[in-house]
Amino acid sequence: MTLTETPVDVVAHGSGNVPKGPRVNPLDRGRKRLFGWFVAPAAILYAAFLIVPGLVTLWISVNKWPGAGPMTFVGVGNYRAIFKDPTFVASFRNTLTILFGVGIVTFLLAFVMMLTLRDLRGRKFIRMVIFFPNIAPGVLLAIVWGFLFQQKGMINQALGWLGVAHPPAWLAEDTLFLVVMAGLVWISTGFYTTILMAAVDRIPPHLFEECELAGATAFQRLRYVILPLTWDVIGVASILWTISSIKIFEFLYAFAGGAGYLPPLKIWNTSIYAYAEAFAAVGTPRFGTAAATSVVMMVLVIAAVGLLGRLFRRDPIEL
């Protein structure tokens, strides 16, 4: 008898023939014990560094606490306070704008680039170039992006050569968020293009040959071959984007903050808001509202990931 034929496996596979008082194979029991010992260190670390801090954050979020001294239990008071705070509401709106606005543009661009680069010579080099912003530190990218859009930066110089006498002040508050979003598209597109290209690369070439023989148009090839066969990867990529976009911090902070000051309120997202609440940047630390913001962000991530998981769930396709 092999290990896979044990009654435990029968139960796991949903058979109705479950014998009463299943006898557990001693070998299987030993394997389970061994498994436990191997998993324990990781489980302890997981508990110590993820579950415990998560629970602590949850606890702080229902307390008023300046970071020192006793906590005062306020129940949902912190949640009520942040949703009443126009700054939080604006920050939350910016977070959603980045999640959807930047996300949609990034994925569309990544898809176009993937399709364009697929048959191009030197695609590996181009892929390396567009992937570069993901290797460089966010702070460096923020500085570079800032230089481009300075009043006398490269963008305005180029506009000057094109005859624009009064180029816009890109970093003024009206357009600042737009420039930030463009920067995020610039950083992210290469990463998602690379992921999509890898997904397309695994499609057997004979499928494309068959498309050609059948006289399929480019749209039909996209509709019936590329999209179905990369659907799972698009799903994973969108989950990755959701998680990372809600947590964006360093680019915003380094791009628009200066001389140790916070960025202008108009580009705050919930990460900057939580940071500002937690630390002295806006006065006496308010760890309670900062923690409540983190919990809201966590819930948003879980909900969005759950939704995307459902949207992209699909039976595997036999190739």
Next chain:
Amino acid sequence: MSRPLSRRFIIATVPVAVASLLLSGCGSLISGSESKSSAGAQSFTYWSSWSEGEPQQKVLAKAIGEFTADTGIKVDVQWVGRDNFKKLSPTLNASTTPVDLVDGAQRNIKSVMVDTGSALDMGTVFDSKVDGEDKTVAQVIPKRYAELIESKGNPWMVPYEVASSAFWYNKARLGDVAGHAPETWADLVSMLQASKDAGRAPLALDGDIAPYNLYYFAELAVRELGAGGLNKAARDKTGESFKSPGMLKAAQHVEELVKKGFFAPGYSGSKFPALQQQFAAGKADFMYNGSWIPSETASYLAPGFQFGSFPMPSTQPGGDDSAEAYLIGFAVPKKAAHASAAEKFISYFLNKDRLAPIATDAQNLTPRDDIPAPAALANVKKALDASKTLHGQFDGVVDDYSDWTTKVLQPLDNELIFGKRDAQSFVDELAKQTKDYWAAHG
């Protein structure tokens, strides 16, 4: 009925319990052997707000070396930089803090340590003798500064540097300003107009730094309403104080600067330090900013640049002449394990000869009147000494109501200074949003 603990339960819980005990015990393991005010401590830990290489860091590092040589007390100094209070904050709740001494701007000490009840009363340091001198710390720190850092009559920090703000210019290029600094608002406006008429940019301002933008309205509000006027309005829960004629006048002065085109082109979209660099290169004539400007711009100043400065002029005859002052200095956490050793260092550093390099090397003002100001800051020092009253940075609103300052005042002030809002709608909206703010925040 009690049940024996299962082996699985023990395996699952014991490592977690051991890890928790180790983690929670770290603090007491490190400093448990010393009592909080242990007088004989041979070392203490210091988290400084300066980073390695900054002029102040070099001055402090030298003094620390001498202190250890003279007293045998070792200083475990970490040049944490401006984030030191963010790192300190979570530790203040421990039974003993890992830090015995910290330094930084008074607003950081106040918000992180004083407002949370975590700052040690510095009264004993003020009463102690300055190392190597006959005077006490209280005798060498002028009362006008000490009053800014008291809570119920007790000081919560010991300053070693004073900052203020002024209009800055290059004496080598605009020498005539030195003898005829504007004394009234009209003088200032005509001087800026002359600069503009000569085809130059009158005022440099990096608009992405909201506090730099705020200097204008805040200082003008102080001139119109007197020291404490803006601060008082900030705590008026009805918001009505912002509708006072003085407040409107202050906003109108800012509006005038905007409408007359005195700010250098592109200031609203400028990214720090672009326009500060333009000022240092001589492409803008004046800049209103802090007393750190001479040292901050030192590396990119035009050849021959000589700093001159003058304060925000009075807006009416015999009007307010108070000077802005905010302090940088030391504080000791209440739960510091080696507080007395840290306090000893404070009175050691306050010695005239050891403190003087803050002026000579770091090019900043010290709180000691017997230490001459650096040449570039001579006029700032003169204004500080001459004024009967001092007011905090932005009339103290950033210290007392910094959340309101960040969320209400600064965004509206940005709209005023970028010309998107006129003075009347600025004060009206300020009144409305202040009322809403206090309604939401109690």
